[in-house]
Amino acid sequence: MRKVVAYLFILMMVLSLALLPGLSGRTVVRAQQAAAPQLKRIRPSTISAGAPLFTIRLEGKKFAQGARVVLDGTPLSSSRVSANGKVLLAEIDPSVVAGDGTHTIQAQNPDGQTSTTETLTVVQPDPELRFQLEGNAAQENLNQALFTGATGEGFNDNTKVLIFGKASPETTVVTNERLTLVLPAQFLEFSARVPVMAQKGNGRLSNVDIFFVVPRPPSIEGVEPSTIDVGDEDFEIKVFGSGFKPDAKLVVNNQVIELTRLREGRLEATLPASFRATPGQLTVRVEQEGIQTTDQTITVSPTEDPFIFSISPALLRQGDDRETIDIIGANFGNDVKVLLDGEEANVKDSFQRRLTIVVKSDLLASTGTHTLQVEDEDGVVSNIFTFSIIPDVDVTTLVGASRDGFNDDAVCVSADDARLRRPRRLALGPDGLIYVTDQQNH
Secondary structure: OHHHHHHHHHHHHHHHHHHOOOHHHHHHHHHHOOOOOEEEEEEOOEEEOOOOOEEEEEEEEOOOOOOEEEEOOEEOOOOEEOOOOOEEEEEEOHHHHOOOEEEEEEEEOOOOOEOOOEEEEEEOOOOOOEEEEOOOEEEOOOOOOEEEEEEEEOOOOOOEEEEOOEEOOOEEEEEOOEEEEEEOHHHHOOOEEEEEEEEOOOOOEOOOEEEEEEOOOOEEEEEEOOEEEOOOOOEEEEEEEEOOOOOOEEEEOOEEEOEEEEEOOEEEEEEOHHHHOOOEEEEEEEEEOOEEOOOEEEEEEOOOOOEEEEEEOOEEEOOOOEEEEEEEEEOOOOOOEEEEOOEEOEEEEEOOOEEEEEEEHHHHOOOEEEEEEEEOOOOOEOOOEEEEEEOOOOOOOOOOOOOEOOOOOOOOOOOOOOOEOOEEEEEEOOOOOEEEEEOOOO
16 A cells, blocks of 8 residues: 555656646757857957958858858858767958957857857057067868978067967077968868967067958869750759859859858759750869869750850961861760861861861961861851961060079069960969969979
8 A cells, every 4th residue: 555655656756847838848948948148269369450351261160051140240152060969150440449448258049049258358569569470371181290481570579479369389590580480280270260379578569460261262173064064854863073062053154053052072052954954165164262163064965956055266367377276075086077167177186065276378378267167077157266376475474584594592582584484374363463473483
């Protein structure tokens, strides 16, 4: 009997707990409620007045994708979150730090939950301490520390270099006008405008210089399908490559296409039938963080007839002895002809999708526009492409002065004094300068 009473008592207690108003409901809500962002620190927490546009770095955890840096109560649209949710970045406009003062910084998740508040302090720079980086750019995800130098004024044995407000792990003062420093790998993980300053032993700060961590460009390794017939049905494409991020956009013929799947190394999408309605070539690229991949092409092929997609070059120089033109297209059989202004041309190479013809000196003797067509063995003629012969042009040397070599001093020189050795590439840097990669001069 005692056992029965004990069991009944336990049963009543369990039922009472289960029936308490709203208890179980509140428990479920707490379990499902997203965690608030937890802010551990901001970098930098102090910066010199007059700083250019720079990146502020929030470190903590539980930063959800889509989280925002909140500056003085205003979310910043440039905010972005690391994949592990532990770093939140955003750019601070120069107007915010134009003068002395303090500003509040918080993290805010998309559900509206905010972190605790940290303070960004703006102080006047020491007029006797000037700082400028010698090397100021690297690609993100370098996975190693970076050694560079800086010039300026007012350096001494007590001078430190602050990177994102944290002292460089290694600073060596060479003279009172030059020092070397190491940028830690952790600050080179994500694209950012990293604020860098010198600091005296008394805590006074120099002006702010920026080290640019630029996005690593994505790359396309292949596209499937590479060829598709003209038709009236939607079709799937897959883009294979590397470096794709959550904000990657697939662009086909300059139109942004909604992705059906984005995973590491692969993008998938459905293209409307309008993209395959007529023969041609679809240009495919990936864009992210303002950077584009090289273009890939998908050939929309007619079912049987020869068709020209493009020719190269489309401009030839008057007076040359001999030139060749590549004709890119589809359905070029073994017995096709190339018609140049309606007359059969000399075909140098013949493939299913490429023909190469020779343009002789008599045609190159004068300027003008000429037509190209491909005719198959049944007499079916392709669409028409044109090329032009244009007068010779003058080439002007902007940099290098036709002198092979290099400049001994690690200083900027004029375009006339610069010496190059096999320059190969040009790039427009984030600082607005044009950079030349000099193949044998690095």
